[in-house]
Amino acid sequence: MRMPSPTKLKSGIYAYRVRVPADVAEAFGKAIIKKSLNTRDPVEAKRLFNLMHGENEAIWAQLRKGLVQLSQRQLVALSGDYYRSWMEQFHENAGDTAAYQNLTEMTEGLAGNDERLTVWYGRATDALLQSKGLRLSADQRTALIREMHKADVQARLQLQKNAEGDYRQDPDADRFPKWTTTEANVGKKLDQANMQKTLSDLFAAWEATHRANGKSVRTVKDSRHKVDSFRSFLGHELAEKITKQDVDRWCEYLRDELGIAPRTISTKYLSAIKATYRHAIDKGRIEHDPTKGYSFSFEKKARLRPKGFTDHEVREILQATLDPARLPKGTHAHNRRVVRWLPWICAYTGARAGEVAQLRASDLRMEKGVLYLHITPEAGSVKSRNFRQVPLHPHLLEQGLPDIFEKRVGMYVFADLHENKRIGSRSAGLYGKVAEWIRNEVGITDPEVQPNHAWRHRFATVARAADIPPEYSDVLKGHEEGRAAESYGETSVAVLFREICKIPQIDLSADYGN
Template identity: 45%
Template structure:
């Protein structure tokens, strides 16, 4: 496995380097943004790399703090934290405090704020940033106490600066009342499983990895931690890992494929990152294996001709037959199966399409499947020409009638779990529709993904080469040839035209 290391982003126009990383999916709702982007203030690549590393450590610690459980602050911690407020004011204006009237006005304003009880408006955001920067996540009561303590510290600093502004630089006799901040330790006995996860997550997101993956990996790591009853990496042995895999197989009833490809894979990846970064000396997962028996294949993974015809016929029926389903979900059930049938795309790639992703080149209508619209497994955009039958059925007319933005849902900012996007929700609705309304219930075939398998089968029947199949479906063909040149629209359309028309009538 090749680990893509995070690095500064150089602005293409200004040449200034930036710290730029994706926000983990489980923290997007907390932070209210999907990306952290901060100028490093330099065009020097060596300095940018150093500044990037410093910022990276701070951001990783902040994310870890946001995920931690709130803990009450002691009186000593509250006073220590407010001391940072005091020192910041003193140090910033030490050489040139300004006029006495400035500091008198600040003191008077702070007193009025306290009298009016406007604590949150005046201090809330600053105190939250202070807690985050120092690695604390606390409860509401402790936060309120810290706000008032910060107010006292501001008044004390203001009075000292007022003296300086009047020419009196004698030391503040109460300056030493603030004890040093006792930072929280992540693990008194060494690096923890979550520490390794954080290292992996930081690199994963900095390398533009899917924001959904950390949520999935975290669940696997926490499951392992709960099984062990601790998270001290130094105590974990190969036997622990092997017994955990057996526990999942025989006690939890998970398949060998799931244990090996999901749980063990996640644990192994974070340990390998720890090993690569010299945080650990031994990888306890190195020689652990889960034997995956050869799958018994009783039918094709793709839809049969009859199943495909059943689904596509059902999709063309009067939408009123779907009852109380939301209008855009009905639209998805109408068009997503048809688009998947002629493109072999992942259903989620189709449910996240926007009106602007439908365009044309050389007079050829096509869809642009791009990470800008949402999750794309490979992280690489591709252009897929639309089969003439889709045009004949009226797809482009429907698209033109939709407003800019997503075709199959109305965007909102509701907080969601990692991976639970609106596009994923629509994909699930289509999946349910295939089972319940189209009545394709065979559990051995996936209700959406089977279109990708069927596309391959049909493409082979009409002699579309493996290279073009890969380009159309967003696969890599495993050869270095795939990295050279592009697949032009005319060539892709030529191959799409080879696909036979689905003869479906309602």
């Protein structure tokens, strides 16, 4: 059998490129590992390769042992690794105290709320477990997430002291036992009943495929919340023991006890469980699907108003963005910047709020004299997973939007983050600020309208009134219907600019009434 060895790239730099053994690839989360060794020296490359491969083989061997049960001491030891990683990364240059204060405000109230803790620490927890080659039950994973939160709070308080110039050692740093490579052997292997396929196993497999296909991270977080809700309701997670009656009881509980709308239950909660089981069936992991043929009925909600903003609401929002006194106070400059500009960009482009929030300075480009926004999955989540080019409306040019991009060279426009970093969930926080501002400051509280998505509905309405053909309106909005003809040819920036200029300039002086 040929032993793996370093791969020499075209640049002359060697890389670690190894296929993960098939029996552990799913648990490991990827089929191939690719990582630069950052050297052109073949001898050094071989040494680094052997070190890295030895570590991975140890992880794979541990994964083959299946689920393990860790003690409280071991869970705290693992969280200590998370604490130390933060301290090592930021101890020398702790940064701005305001950043830590902001994080503290954002994470207040997390303790005791396992669902919110999972949203914050789930991904980091899974990465830590993967690095150790460990697989835990859902309950143990939740217990570790709680310890991760405690470690995070401790690290943050210490780093805030460092940022203020106090570099005395953390007196509580030694509360974490040291995790060693032999620790995993102390964990007791679960009995055969618990080795059956669990909901957590099935969801992890679905997530691995979802991520491998480059799909939205937000979908993973949202679906995990739904699966965790189902598991908590059942009191167990043995996938083969769950019945159709269990699914129905859960849906009725969500409706009758938690007051969740039937439509939301069907399209969000039930859909997450169906997708998890369907993936497991397709992969041959289980034979039983309790969701097959099951549906949770709901009546279509009566519409009492347009889905898009009315002309009066548009005027109220956009006028408020131009009044510095009404922009968010006592907050970071990027929050004021996103509130000032996101509504205007959405109004004139039909782009999703998340696509606007994650724009980078380099995403403002020019083609044949036309300035346009380059909306791309490289910057963050794009629903269609395809790039598109959206020309700037003359009114945005008149207001000086290009100047904002120019001032943010090398950075995200609405986040204090360098372009070479992934914005991730920060974009949701940004457009969430805008929605909150529209509700609280502008006073548009009608629950029938979504403060950010309403711009897309309004754009479609305005485009229709301006006689913009549907095929151009769909291109501008990034709305793909799946028609075969749409996959042939491209629509030039010049053509799209011609169409977007048909949209009339928004007149804030007009009195549209209520």
